[in-house]
Amino acid sequence: MGFIMKVTDHNYNGAIPYLQQGIESGVPGTIDGRFFLHLGDALYRVGRHEDAQKVYDLGYKKNVFLSPWQRSLHNVDRLKAQPWWTERDTEVEDKLRMLAENWKVIRDEGLAQLNDVTGAFELESEDLSHTGEWRQFTLYRQGHKVHGNCRKTPKTCELLDQFPEATMCKRGQIKYSVMHPGIHVWPHCGPTNCRIRAHLGLVVPPGLKIRVVNETRTWTEGKFIVFDDSFDHEVWHEGKSLRLVLIVDIWHPELSTRERATLPAI
CATH class of the missing domain: 1.25.40 (Serine Threonine Protein Phosphatase 5, Tetratricopeptide repeat)
Known part of the structure; x- marks a missing residue:
């Protein structure tokens, strides 16, 4: 009840x-x-x-959480656990660099979908927003391409198709995320420790913060920040204009090929 x-x-x-x-x-x-x-x-x-x-x-x-701060429920227990990661830690640094080098192309295709007529950004649906407006435009979900959206952002999806560690991550997503001024996202944890989450800054005004456990950072246009979203994290947008990032979920590098193939989707 x-x-x-x-x-x-x-x-x-x-x-x-x-x-x-x-x-x-x-x-x-x-x-x-x-x-x-x-x-x-x-x-x-x-x-x-x-x-x-x-x-x-x-x-x-009671052994229902990996730690008080890492509260994901669909886990592989042996995996390396740390809140913040570097691009090198992911073992797909070259793929992340490839996306970052094309960040303006990715940005422009994302911004075009904010048009009320042609766009398909949807409200965040997991009851995570305390205040403000948060919308998402999904390109890949549970290892499958969202073809209708990729037809609207063809250059971005062509780049992503070179990144199977992300596009085939059945426990993750790849999506644009737009936050408008005034947003506060409640502290929360992602559902699994089997992925690492990378954010590519596309439009980053002043006044943005993201906290993962006890360290707070912000985004930079054309750069990635990388963290394990199974750890407690929280976001604030205290600026005056929209923030746009590309969220890219990547298989945890310590998962075997067999595990990636056989783990159920989330």
Whole structure:
């Protein structure tokens, strides 16, 4: 009941006691990462930040999270875990460099899709936005090309087709992400530790911040920032004009070829 109230109704105060009582009961089936994840998130959203952290700490002790800060639920346990990565760490530095060298082409095709008539940017649908407007234009999803959108951005998708570690990542996406001034994205974790997320800055005004665990950075036009989105992260846009980036999810470099082929999509 608490899970439904939280996820479907967004009734955080109503969901909290149900989720707490369920977890505290210890009844089989209640020690589930989804319940710890959504209880902690509900507590955070109503301002009970210390209580939220206690839930995440308990989830780690109960072995439903990899750590209190890395709360993904679809994991391969042995993989290297660090919040921020370098391009070299990904072992696909050459592919990232190829995209970065063409960032203006990628930018221009993305900006063209912001047109209300021809574009197809869709509102973020995972209830992650606290304030402001966040829209996305997806090119690849779960290892499959979104052909209709790629026909609208042909040069970008032609570049991406040279990057199978990203386009064939069944646990990731490749998409444009546009944020308008005033956005705040709640602290959250991605669903899996099997991917690394790279952001290519395309339009980056002043006033932007992204925090991953305890380090805050920003974007630069024509450059990548790389992080493991299974770790707790949060975004603010306190500037005066839109921010546009290309999000590229890449298979974690320590996954074997067999694992990449057989892991189920997310």
